[in-house]
Amino acid sequence: MLKKLMKYEMPAAGRKLLPLYGALLAAAVMLGIMLRSGDYLDGIPFMMVIFAMLYSCVATAVVVMTFVVIIQRFNQGLLGDGGYFNLALPVRMDTHLWNKTLTAGIWTLFAGFVGVLSALIVAGIAGGLDLSPLLEIFTNGFKFFIEVFVIFLEMLIVLFAAGCKLALQIYTAITIGHQAKHRKGLCSFGAYCGIVFFEGIIGTVALNTGIQHYFMEFLRNIREGFWQVSVAMITIFAITAAFCALYFLITEKQLNTRLNLQ
Amino acid sequence: MALLEISKLSKSYGGSFSLEDVSLSLEGGQIIGLLGPNGSGKTTLIKLINGLLTPTAGAVLIDGMEPGPETKAKVAYLPDRIALPDYMTTAELMNLYQDFFADFDRAKAETMADDLGIDRKQQLKNMSKGTKEKLQLILVMSRQASVYLLDEPIGGVDPATRDYILRTIISNYNESAVVIISTHLIADIESVLDDIVFLRDGRMVMHDTAENIRENLGKSVDELFREVFKC
Known part of the structure; x- marks a missing residue:
């Protein structure tokens, strides 16, 4: 039953989170390109500031929305109107709780991964990414x-x-x-x-x-x-x-x- | 042992009782009308049977078991609100029911959806209130359950659909099952009811067969309801 619950829970949370993760990676690419162009060094760095702010805003939104979705999926899904369906399923309460917890853990992990990836994208495109430590691993x-x-x-x-x-x-x-x-x-x-x-x-x-x-x-x-x-x-x-x-x-x-x- | 056994069941919130000392013993093969004015405890009783509320006192036994995962596999519950995930389409909701309920008859659900002209690809959130209610009822009635708990199943639909739904309930429920219908629209459902339970202020004031009421009292259930609950 846990597998079945997660089959529906993961996409339900993903519907709200994945577009934001995509937006964060897109903002990272744009900021990286802006930093690489280097135009801001000669004058007022309008565009760079705007893209840096955009990136920060989306990154904040990722953190906030991950938090909000975790709350919403539990509160509305089990204790709100959704509970009238979910708690009528032939599923034990601990299985419901495992489902919510594991899904929250996976999405938190994914948010962290996307955050790190976006920072690497900014550094990579801007030319500030030193890959030599990575090569040392191999x-x-x-x-x-x-x-x-x-x-x-x-x-x-x-x-x-x-x-x-x-x-x-x-x-x-x-x-x-x-x-x-x-x-x-x-x-x-x-x-x-x-x-x-x-x-x-x-x-x-x-x-x-x-x-x-x-x-x-x-x-x-x-x-x-x-x-x-x-x-x-x-x-x-x-x-x-x-x-x-x-x-x-x-x-x-x-x-x-x-x-x-x- | 009765299919559904309710003994001395009470539910209170902060000292005030929503349901008090209700006892019922229901065998399979009957349709029961759970009738009463607003706030009489109909929805509370249904939620207690399905384990969505914790009783203050008393017990509910379904096929000898307390409400839990085993009984929920045997109970088809239609809540008094739209509880299904609204981003899902009709087809996805049928998949969802098929995944969780072994007694879900997909072919029956498809036929009923065709009869009512429900689009398989339409998301629940884009449907009218009436269509949402119809779809929710179709999903519930497509199960071969032992107990059907229908909380206001015909409240939000037009009279023509109401007739279809009542026909659906009569012709689709498992014949060894017990069907409990809570509603205000007594005249519409009276003809399908075997037993009547009247609730007032959380207490059961009458439990009799519809036939007895008509023969012994010479009144329709609707007339009796209006008399008992006269304001």
Whole structure:
């Protein structure tokens, strides 16, 4: 059932996000061409400023819209009118939640990828992209290539997990806010602030124990740079996954035991 | 065991009851009219049966099971609003139903869509309100479900289509199924009803067969409704 849900969920979110991603890449190409022409050096850089602003605006829109779509797909799809159809499907609540979370994670990852790609396009067209480090990956031997590849993969996994965590924070806040009789949106926002505050408290308590010193010491004892980075990545992933599990359980429990589609 | 068993079911919001102490036991093979004025608890009862609301007290059992994925595979639910994704076309919506409901009869849906002249390539958002309602009903009635929950199925359509829809309900529902129809338009559906449930202020005030009402009270269901719920 998860596969079937995602078959419909991915294009539903993509309808809104893909045109924006396309616009960001187009803005990057135009900005790159403008920077390459170099005309702005001789006078008032009107066109360069306009295209730089356009690129910044579209990049901001990508971030905002990804965030908005994550909220909308959950709020309207499960707790709004769409819930009257979706929650009448023969699908378990945790499968619905996996569907929303994984889709949000994938689109966050894709937004990050498009962001990096657009920056590379600007630099590439403007002539400021130095490809020699990239070539070194292929010329420094098989072991180095594998290490770079693994670190890149770890970065993607961490970014994906971060996207899932952001989505689950939002879902938890929305389901808590949904229990309120009035001003559900405001209550959801309040719940989100509470969740962020809760994470802040956990972080502060953890840092007060001095755990970070032990961790840094542990990293220093690892001789190879590759393993240092990998251990750091795995640790970040583990912490993110633990928060994901917590928010997933809270949201699922709320939806299973206190669902009130009004 | 009855196909649909509702025992002492209540739902309250902040202390005020939308539905209070309702008990019903319904066997398959009947069409039940869930009747009552606005705010009487009809939609609340239907949503509780389909697990879209959490009951404050009492229980619902469908084929011996509490509302969940297993019962939703057996329940065909028509909500009182358009809940389908509006960017999808008729054909895509049929695919969607086919993917999720094993009992969905695609050929039947295609035939009904042809009868009502619904364009397969038109997106839901570009259809009129009446056409959206017709399409939603077609999708629901094309399932071979055990329980049909139809919340205001004929509210927004013209009288000719209303006749078609009622014919559709009678001729397409699984004969061992129970069909619950909630509506205000009693005169239009009276002829198809086997059982009548009257709700007022969240409480069940009457449950009888349509035949008993006509024979024993000498009134049509519509007349009785007007008398019971006289303002």
